[in-house]
Amino acid sequence: MSQVINSSLKELGQMLASKQISSVELTQEYLNRIDTLNPEINAYITLDIEKTLAQAKAADVRIAQGRAEALTGIPIAQKDIFCAQGWRTTCGSHMLENFIAPYDAYVIKQFDAAGAVNLGKTNMDEFAMGSSNETSYFGGVKNPWDRSRVPGGSSGGSAAAVAARLCAAATGTDTGGSIRQPASLCGFTGLKPTYGLVSRYGMIAFASSLDQAGPMAKSAEDCALLLNTMAGFDEKDSTSVNRPKEDYTRDLNKPLQGLKIGLPKEYFAEGLEANVGAVVQSAIEEYKKLGAEIVDISLPNTQLSIPVYYVIAPAEASSNLSRYDGVRYGHRAKEYTDLMDMYCKTRAEGFGAEVKRRILIGTYVLSAGYYDAYYLKAQQIRRLIAQDFTEAFKQCDVIMGPAAPSTAFKIGEKADDPVAMYLQDIYTIAVNLAGLPGMSIPAGFSDGLPVGLQIIGNYFDEARMLNVGHAYQQVTDWHKRMPEGI
Amino acid sequence: MWSKLSHDCTLLQTIYKLFMSLNIQDVLRIAHLARIEINPAEAEATLNKLSGILGLIEQMQAVDTTGIEPMSHSQDVTQRLREDVVTEGNHRKDFQAIAPMLGNGVKAPAVEDGLYLVPKVIE
Numbered sequence: 001m002s003q004v005i006n007s008s009l010k011e012l013g014q015m016l017a018s019k020q021i022s023s024v025e026l027t028q029e030y031l032n033r034i035d036t037l038n039p040e041i042n043a044y045i046t047l048d049i050e051k052t053l054a055q056a057k058a059a060d061v062r063i064a065q066g067r068a069e070a071l072t073g074i075p076i077a078q079k080d081i082f083c084a085q086g087w088r089t090t091c092g093s094h095m096l097e098n099f100i101a102p103y104d105a106y107v108i109k110q111f112d113a114a115g116a117v118n119l120g121k122t123n124m125d126e127f128a129m130g131s132s133n134e135t136s137y138f139g140g141v142k143n144p145w146d147r148s149r150v151p152g153g154s155s156g157g158s159a160a161a162v163a164a165r166l167c168a169a170a171t172g173t174d175t176g177g178s179i180r181q182p183a184s185l186c187g188f189t190g191l192k193p194t195y196g197l198v199s200r201y202g203m204i205a206f207a208s209s210l211d212q213a214g215p216m217a218k219s220a221e222d223c224a225l226l227l228n229t230m231a232g233f234d235e236k237d238s239t240s241v242n243r244p245k246e247d248y249t250r251d252l253n254k255p256l257q258g259l260k261i262g263l264p265k266e267y268f269a270e271g272l273e274a275n276v277g278a279v280v281q282s283a284i285e286e287y288k289k290l291g292a293e294i295v296d297i298s299l300p301n302t303q304l305s306i307p308v309y310y311v312i313a314p315a316e317a318s319s320n321l322s323r324y325d326g327v328r329y330g331h332r333a334k335e336y337t338d339l340m341d342m343y344c345k346t347r348a349e350g351f352g353a354e355v356k357r358r359i360l361i362g363t364y365v366l367s368a369g370y371y372d373a374y375y376l377k378a379q380q381i382r383r384l385i386a387q388d389f390t391e392a393f394k395q396c397d398v399i400m401g402p403a404a405p406s407t408a409f410k411i412g413e414k415a416d417d418p419v420a421m422y423l424q425d426i427y428t429i430a431v432n433l434a435g436l437p438g439m440s441i442p443a444g445f446s447d448g449l450p451v452g453l454q455i456i457g458n459y460f461d462e463a464r465m466l467n468v469g470h471a472y473q474q475v476t477d478w479h480k481r482m483p484e485g486i
Numbered sequence: 487m488w489s490k491l492s493h494d495c496t497l498l499q500t501i502y503k504l505f506m507s508l509n510i511q512d513v514l515r516i517a518h519l520a521r522i523e524i525n526p527a528e529a530e531a532t533l534n535k536l537s538g539i540l541g542l543i544e545q546m547q548a549v550d551t552t553g554i555e556p557m558s559h560s561q562d563v564t565q566r567l568r569e570d571v572v573t574e575g576n577h578r579k580d581f582q583a584i585a586p587m588l589g590n591g592v593k594a595p596a597v598e599d600g601l602y603l604v605p606k607v608i609e
Contacts, residue, residue: 031559049518102577102581102583102584115586196560196561208557209558235568238565238566293584304545304546326586333589338606340521344522345523347520347522348524356522357535360516360517360520361539364508364512366537374543374546377546381551381557382557383557383608435559459560
């Protein structure tokens with residue numbers, strides 16, 4: 001079975017097609033692994049074995065009928081931010097602890113239609129607000145590479161599940177780095193697509209102008225297959241971009257000869273841990289061997305991305321999270337005197353400390369007299385940040401750098417210092433603000449902990465980025481390494 | 487002319503406010519606006535953390551953004567419009583099935599005759 005858990009999605013598809021293994025057997029193998037490892041790693045919040053196995057059985061029937069697609073019968077972990085009909089969907093919050101979603105998110109529908117198996121709902125920072133998974137109401141997640149360390153966040157459960165081989169692949173969402181930073185800290189491949197490529201319908205909202213769902217898997221090839229299923233225009237998301245469907249595997253095997261890689265000097269400056277920088281540099285050397293050319297570029301407004309993000313994201317969050325009022329669903333306070341008291345107690349009890357902080361910041365920056373000085377100003381600087389990238393892409397095809405400034409840090413190390421935690425996202429946030437696609441691929445290790453290489457592409461250039469990731473994964477085996485004791 | 491003057495006044499007020507640091511009263515006022523109950527002890531701890539975050543945000547003020555168009559969507563798309571027709575079925579039953587419990591000692595869902603129940607707001 002050890003071969004099975006480290007197989008690519010394509011290999012698993014072949015095993016299923018040739019009846020070497022059934023979807024029920026494959027799914028049961030992962031459920032057994034979850035049973036053994038999840039009590040400690042805490043990657044999953046909710047399992048529903050009956051529903052999961054029913055999907056696996058249906059997939060086996062479909063395979064037998066010769067109607068299989070690339071992901072039919074493949075067990076996939078879903079971040080608990082996606083509503084899945086009949087499944088408890090908590091978003092890592094006490095507020096939604098008993099919320100059974102009455103409908104499917106677009107992403108869930110797509111996976112269902114492809115015949116994939118929903119293995120369970122994964123742990124995450126509460127409402128996706130965090131970079132360590134420590135803000136989850138359902139407890140932190142342990143990094144499978146070192147269980148005294150965080151897996152990153154906010155998609156920390158999906159990250160640990162992919163790294164510990166507790167699923168064949170997973171989904172995540174990325175508002176400021178929540179796919180790429182955990183991918184870097186847990187040593188796998190994670191892609192945040194161009195804003196508007198994957199529908200946000202049924203994905204619990206945090207900061208609507210930044211939120212984007214994407215695949216989290218072992219390799220670039222796996223991510224390409226997942227993105228084929230996830231991407232698509234959706235009437236129900238007003239910011240969904242209407243463009244023709246693409247096959248993201250189409251360019252995987254293109255040679256990289258002549259590829260221009262931009263290295264932003266700001267991504268290799270103060271703040272980057274030397275050991276992480278060294279791993280990233282050696283990955284870039286590998287790309288030179290593959291025929292790529294290096295171009296020095298500058299993204300001068302990088303430093304501003306954190307202040308801008310911590311205006312825009314909390315402002316949008318304070319508005320989005322106003323829906324949790326205890327009236328129609330979710331938590332309602334047990335004791336209250338009048339309507340105002342019901343609202344205030346419900347929200348005081350239902351939200352955790354970090355979520356409250358961000359709602360308060362957002363409320364403040366949007367309050368009377370402050371809008372121009374904060375939100376409007378932030379949106380103006382946001383354009384400057386996006387223009388930095390537009391200029392850079394005149395000189396190069398992709399941009400590379402670290403995905404996170406350090407390897408996985410100790411549980412508790414930054415939990416009491418929000419500002420230090422926010423700096424974890426220094427290399428990822430600007431990409432969300434600009435709406436660009438970004439991915440992190442395993443590039444090596446430092447003291448036994450994984451380091452990710454970030455690849456930033458131009459708008460809708462996911463096929464090329466996946467090609468760039470795949471080419472590297474043909475000449476390295478970092479993405480095949482597994483933590484000990486799993 | 488009046489509107490110009492009042493605009494300038496608002497701007498001056500804003501600039502003045504920006505230089506004032508946050509105090510406990512501000513935290514309590516914001517918490518009230520956000521409809522989150524907060525006790526004085528929590529307010530103190532919150533004040534420290536919020537001040538740290540606002541300190542980070544203040545870096546923006548050094549940037550000259552005169553004449554720069556604000557950006558909300560990278561593709562600068564505008565809201566799509568569609569025909570004004572019903573596209574959703576009636577899901578009232580499904581949605582009301584997940585209503586919260588009434589509270590105040592009553593263990594029943596906060597719904598009645600297809601409506602949601604909240605404390606009386608009009609006498």
